[in-house]
Amino acid sequence: GGMSGTMEQGLRELEEALAYAQKNDFIFEDEAVVAYALLQLYLNNRGDLAWNTLKSSDLSPKHNPMAAYVFAMVAMRTDRNDEAIRLLEECPAGTSYAPFQYRYYLLGLAKLRRLDGDANKALEHFVNHFKGENGLKEGYQKLAWYHFVNGNDNGYRTYMGYVKIKGASNGEGDQAALREANxxxxxxxxxxxxxxxxxGGYYTRAYDLLKNRAADYAADRKKKLEYTYRLGRITHKMGKTQEAVKLYTQTVDGGAGDPWYFACNAALQLGLLYEEQKDATKARNAYQRCLSIKPEEYASGMHAQAKAGLNRLK
Structure with missing residues (x-):
């Protein structure tokens, strides 16, 4: 069942979009455009194709909160975080629109990824006004992170406490938030x-924070893995390919037996890197390695992408 696993990730977010669409006379062509864009993004790692699909459609983020949300979602996954913030801030509101609270979550998250000082405002709006169950734990987790990176440890603990008692834990994001809280x-x-x-796609800022810091993390196994994994992701995005391969390989070899997602995702990213370089053999090996690693978190999404990669290399 390669394909069913492959679909899972993109489809979960699609369901939210389509449920809203059906209630709010979103016409079918729009749904098809959204579906196509999100599947290209999630399954085939074709972020620019997804973005261009939306941009060349008739969808109008200025007049339609749902369109603004979908545009922002794709923008945030394709290094267009500043644009996502602009789209969500200009997004229409008011009584003529069905209340669509996820956009406040997305705006808060996008601002948090830029380390904006006011990222809490949109996140607070989300957790205070959202009437559903899914996404609430993530909302409180992001508020906890906001306080934590701003030096407020008590705020971190308070909001992590809410993660335990608010909302449901159906989606992987809510489950991850609950795991962190517990x-x-x-x-x-x-x-x-x-x-x-x-x-947020702010690679130079991230690189400057982490470069030459390996010694700080040598003593703690989990943090050391997270450090090499994160620096691998950053150098990969910055085009420092040899450095990225070395860091990914270290992460895979060092963490394959651990419960965390770092090694599994490092193998997946290594596959994508080799696929970009047209080295099918190494890419295939990396995707197979990804499938052989079974972390306790995010496994289904990463394995789905590895299977999609193997399908592309057939």
Whole structure:
């Protein structure tokens, strides 16, 4: 069942979009455009194709909150975080639109990834107004992170407490938030800042935070793995390919038996890197290695992408 696993990730977010679309006269062509764009993004790692599909469609983010949300979602995954913030800030609101609270979560997250001082405002709006169950734990987790990277450890603990009692844990994001809350472990401030900046596409800022810091993490197994993994991701994105290969390989070899996602995703990213370089044999080996690693978190999504990679290399 290669394909069913492959679809899972993209489809979960699609369901949210389509449920909203059906209630709010979103016409079918729009749904098809959205579906195509998101599947290209999630399954085939074709972010620019997804972005161009949306840009060349008739969807209007200025007049349609759902369109703004989908544009922003793709923008945030294709190194267009500043544009996502602009889209969400200009997004229409008011009584003529169905309330679509996820956009506030997305805006808060995008601002948090830029380490903006006011990222908490949109996140607070989300957790206070959202009536659903899915995504709430993630919302409280992001508020906890906001306080933590701004030096407020009590705020971190308070919001992590809410993660335990609010919302459901159906999706992988909510489950990850709950795991973090239940672990009682405090994250590393520098690694968390670097992760947020990385997710926002601010690679130089992230690189500057982490370069030459390996010694700080040598003593703690999990943090050492996270450090090599994160620096691998950053150098890969910056085109420092040899450095990235070395860091990914270290992560895979060092963490394959661990419960965390770092080694599994490092193998996946190594596959994508070799596929970009048209080295099919090494790419295939890396994707197979990814499938052989079974972490306790995010496994289904990473394995789906590795299977999609193997399908492309047939």
């Amino acid at each position: 672990s009682g472990e405090t994250p590393d401030k520098r690694l968390l800042q670097a992760r947020l900046l990385f997710d």
